[in-house]
Amino acid sequence: MLMAPKEILKIENLTTHFYTWAGVVKAVDGVSLEVKEGETLGLVGESGSGKSVTALSILRIVPRPGRIIDGKIIYKGENLLEKTESEMEKIRGKEIAYIFQDPATSLNPVFSVADQLIEVIRRHQNVTKEEALEKAIELFRLVEIADPEIKIWSYPHQLSGGMKQRMAIARALSCQPSLLLADEPTTNLDVTIQAQILELMKNLKKKLGMSMILITHDMGVVAGVADRISVMYAGRICESAGTKTIFYNPLHPYTRALLEAVPNIAMKREKLKIIPGAIPNLVSPPSGCRFHPRCDFAGPACVSAVPPLVEIEPEHYVACVRAKEFSGKLPSRS
Ligand SMILES: Nc1ncnc2c1ncn2[C@@H]1O[C@H](COP(=O)(O)OP(=O)(O)OP(=O)(O)O)[C@@H](O)[C@H]1O
Numbered sequence: 361m362l363m364a365p366k367e368i369l370k371i372e373n374l375t376t377h378f379y380t381w382a383g384v385v386k387a388v389d390g391v392s393l394e395v396k397e398g399e400t401l402g403l404v405g406e407s408g409s410g411k412s413v414t415a416l417s418i419l420r421i422v423p424r425p426g427r428i429i430d431g432k433i434i435y436k437g438e439n440l441l442e443k444t445e446s447e448m449e450k451i452r453g454k455e456i457a458y459i460f461q462d463p464a465t466s467l468n469p470v471f472s473v474a475d476q477l478i479e480v481i482r483r484h485q486n487v488t489k490e491e492a493l494e495k496a497i498e499l500f501r502l503v504e505i506a507d508p509e510i511k512i513w514s515y516p517h518q519l520s521g522g523m524k525q526r527m528a529i530a531r532a533l534s535c536q537p538s539l540l541l542a543d544e545p546t547t548n549l550d551v552t553i554q555a556q557i558l559e560l561m562k563n564l565k566k567k568l569g570m571s572m573i574l575i576t577h578d579m580g581v582v583a584g585v586a587d588r589i590s591v592m593y594a595g596r597i598c599e600s601a602g603t604k605t606i607f608y609n610p611l612h613p614y615t616r617a618l619l620e621a622v623p624n625i626a627m628k629r630e631k632l633k634i635i636p637g638a639i640p641n642l643v644s645p646p647s648g649c650r651f652h653p654r655c656d657f658a659g660p661a662c663v664s665a666v667p668p669l670v671e672i673e674p675e676h677y678v679a680c681v682r683a684k685e686f687s688g689k690l691p692s693r694s
Pocket residue numbers: 378380385387405406407408409410411412413414423424425426461577642
């Protein structure tokens with residue numbers, strides 16, 4: 361019998377809050393998810409649902425006034441929340457790499473791409489400048505940039521959006537991380553370039569045997585890339601399952617609403633819906649299920665208690681008290 365792949369990352373009850381003058385922003389509030397070895401997990405949700413804060417928490421780089429106040433982040437069997445700062449420095453970039461939501465912020469406009477890559481490579485590897493340049497050119501080849509020996513001497517402002525993103529990927533891969541956190545890596549690119557970058561990331565992941573968390577608000581993006589999907593809403597995970605299950609048997613009304621907002625999928629059903637209402641204020645979020653004010657199926661139980669994330673069928677987790685009723689026959693929204 362085939363052994364099920366082990367998880368490389370397992371997050372349990374992660375809680376990260378921001379202590380602002382306006383109150384405590386409960387940005388991530390009891391998130392649990394896992395990434396299996398070699399797989400891509402899509403982390404999906406509307407803007408403000410806590411996707412980036414979750415990723416920043418994994419690397420323990422949540423900006424002030426944010427603080428991780430509870431939970432476990434088990435990476436290769438060890439809890440990152442118990443590591444010292446110097447142990448974390450070794451993990452960042454080398455074990456776990458992060459492609460930031462806005463690649464421009466991770467590039468220094470004053471230095472050439474070559475200089476920046478050489479610096480990153482030499483920070484983690486004991487190599488000469490010449491060897492680091494060789495490696496940098498190799499990385500450019502890996503991310504399929506033409507004429508790497510010439511292009512590597514460009515300055516960030518000389519690169520197009522797609523090139524900048526390839527460069528950010530090259531930088532993230534420079535120390536052969538085991539886990540890549542890619543935060544909206546294609547959001548600001550036009551559709552053709554977006555498809556190219558996603559294809560590149562898919563191939564690289566396979567070639568290098570990495571695991572990946574792909575963060576996006578776009579169900580269409582994860583459809584072709586992710587093995588499994590965790591859907592996030594207002595600081596919590598509402599559903600986690602294999603990609604096919606999420607698309608063909610979504611059990612959380614929020615997942616379903618998100619899918620109905622994807623043009624291609626919605627068009628097959630001949631209607632495109634938007635999710636009415638807005639993501640709640642995370643200083644004083646709704647009681648019980650945070651989606652209840654926007655949910656067509658909410659009842660008293662949804663208002664009174666937080667629904668736990670329950671394994672409804674093997675490898676399919678749903679945080680909805682009515683999920684069992686919906687299985688295979690989700691009532692239609694009017
Ligand atoms: N520095 C901060 N101070 C206060 N609140 C913050 C801070 N950073 C994030 N938040 C809050 O945390 C919540 C989650 O933000 P986060 O950036 O994780 O969302 P996201 O899902 O990544 O959204 P997007 O799709 O827009 O990138 C939001 O309500 C946001 O306002």
